[in-house]
Amino acid sequence: MRDINIKATEYFEAVARLGSVTKAAGELGVSPSAVSQQIRLLEKQFGVKLFRREKRKLILTLDGDRLFQTTTQAFSAIRNARNAISRQREGRSLTIRVSPSFGVRWLGPRIYGFLSENPDWNIRIDATPDFTSFEMEVVDFDLRYGLGGWAGLTELCVMHDLVLPLCSPDYLKHLRSISADPAEQLQHARLIDSVKTLFRWDLWLASNKIQIPNLSYPLRFDRSSMSIELAKQGGGLALDSVNLCLPELRRGELVPFCPEIPVIDFPAYWLVCPPRHFSRRIVNRFAEWLGNESDEHERVARNTLKDLGCSFRPETGSGLIQVSPSAL
Structure with a gap:
């Protein structure tokens, strides 16, 4: 194989396949003169003419056609192998x-467990x-927070939300004083x-028949993680998800404001994607892993809340505020 000019052969195959030096140069990303030079080198190596011109068209000679039949099959096989390798590499993501x-x-x-x-x-x-626009973006699935009901998409409920007012032990002591x-x-x-969040203070207060004149929020955040962190530091009372602060709750850094008021319990976390995405093995594998993790998490979360004296009040769509759900 060392006496075969692979570069010249590649250029020849492109010209023969496309029927034009200019088109071949465009595909190869080189100048037409560079292509012509490689064709002349290949003809010199073989000692035959590979093309003849007829009315400004390039026509393969008999020797040229014989070489083209062989080279185009070989380069096509190489291209197919390259594409298969690329798809396989991309398929592992x-x-x-x-x-x-x-x-x-x-x-x-x-x-890290997955x-x-x-x-x-x-x-x-x-x-x-x-949220992902699945027709426009390359995303396998969303883990969405909301009430479900996304048209045209498969939805798997991953986890219920468990919502209650939380604060630091010192802040609770202050309120009880x-x-x-x-x-x-x-x-x-x-x-x-x-x-x-889907379940905010106004809805929670109304559902528990508690009235606060001139209700106001001196502290507002668009991330639950910030609300939870401030509550842990003693900055106030957060109405938020136990799913996002279970470690703090188990360590006693956060405590229920009033265990006698039931925890709001509703399906809120979803794996969402077009149905065709479940044809990928990795998507099914992740969904199975996620289900096992969330089941264990919910078991621990519910047991922790029960140990703290809490009960649960299941809610469905009619009992929840009907807003366009957005991400926590």
Whole structure:
């Protein structure tokens, strides 16, 4: 093979296949003169003419046609192999879009478990509040926060949300020093508003028949992770998801404001994608892993809340605020 000019052969194949030196030069990314030079070198090596011109057209000679039949099959096979390798490499990747707080606080601490079980796969996690436009973007699936009902997409409920007011032990002690009545405590509490949650203070207060004159929020955040962090530091009372702060709750850094008021319990975290995406083995594998992780998490979360004296109040769509859901 060392006496074969591979470069010249590649240029010849392109010219013969496209029927033009100019078109071949465009495909190869070189000048037409460079292509012509390689053709002359190949003809000199073989000692025959490979093309003849007829009315400004390039026509393969008999020898040229014989060489073209062989080279085009060989280069076509190489191109097919290259494409197959590229598809295989790309097929070993998984792209996930997830809401920022859920990605950092829940998925982030667990994702290594999936990676260790699937070491040959490349994982990309895009933490953003924007849902994927699956017809325009290359994303395998979203982990969405919302009430479901996304038309044309497969939805798998990953986890229920467990929502209740939370604060630091010292802040709770401060509120109880004001009054033994939770309703009166709330009137003096600094309420932290997570503006993109589905179950916010106004709905929670109304559902528990608690009235606060001139309800206001001195602290408002568009990320639950910020609300939870401030509550942990003693900055106020956050109405938020146990799913995002279970470690703090188990360590006692956060405590339920009033265990006697039931925890709001509703399906809120979903794996969402077009049905065709489940034809990928890795998507099914991740969905199975995610289901196992979320089942274990919910078991621990519910047991932790029960140990703290809490009960649960299931809610469905009619009991929840009907807003356009956005990411935590």
